């Protein structure tokens with residue numbers, strides 16, 4: 469038995485959003501979703517089996533995580549151990565290269581890297597489809613980080629069928645993403661809580677489900693055609709739909725802050741000036757701008773001029789999960 473393994477998984481940003489589970493325990497979503505895996509944001513996670521005399525521990529960015537804060541991760545590993553018929557105490561050591569809880573889907577890279585390290589440490593014979601199912605049990609968005617480029621999480625109808633498949637792992641499309649961080653403090657409404665409230669109480673939820681399935685079909689076609697404009701338009705609309713939906717929950721809520729609207733206005737101003745770009749927004753106030761590489765500099769300059777306090781990071785397509793050791 470290999471007793472330790474280290475995996476690197478990159479975060480992904482949903483271009484067609486996932487927002488709501490029909491089965492919370494299995495994390496089965498109401499809709500399919502489509503993502504772009506990002507090069508610059510990732511997690512490196514080691515999973516090491518320990519002698520039975522030692523207790524399990526979780527070390528995040530060099531610091532021991534308290535038992536209560538580590539509960540979700542520990543429960544997740546216990547679930548995987550039970551499913552795969554393995555046992556034992558372990559150490560998880562993770563280094564995150566993503567701002568945590570700031571709407572940059574840090575959980576996607578974290579749980580994907582953990583699932584992969586777990587599988588290798590126990591020498592499980594799992595392919596990437598199976599790995600996408602294992603990652604899904606930790607965090608829905610993590611299932612898509614198994615693959616690079618563009619990926620689609622098929623909603624499926626049960627644990628077997630709700631898995632991710634690659635759409636184009638090595639896109640030649642010229643597509644850059646500029647993350648505009650207006651606020652990196654932890655979000656007030658965690659995505660799990662926000663999506664549950666929305667799915668359970670919004671009278672518009674059935675419309676969201678129907679519309680998102682259609683949007684996935686359109687996005688798949690746009691990706692196959694390498695149509696930058698269509699991809700941008702569909703991604704922006706999905707983000708707006710999701711954020712409009714949270715306001716229709718009972719009680720309604722929003723992840724937007726005043727700076728989010730200022731950033732949206734900046735994207736509009738750029739388009740008015742002939743710089744074609746689009747935005748997407750996850751469960752937080754930060755926006756990500758989709759553009760062609762040649763426009764990245766101008767976009768950054770415009771944001772620096774209009775919103776000097778923001779942090780900007782530009783990236784493009786990242787690879788799927790990989791092993792470092």
Ligand code: PMV
Nearest residue numbers: 482486607608609659750751
């Ligand atoms: O699976 P979670 O808890 O990371 O939720 C992801 C929710 C969104 O990022 C807003 C949308 C998505 O599809 O990633």
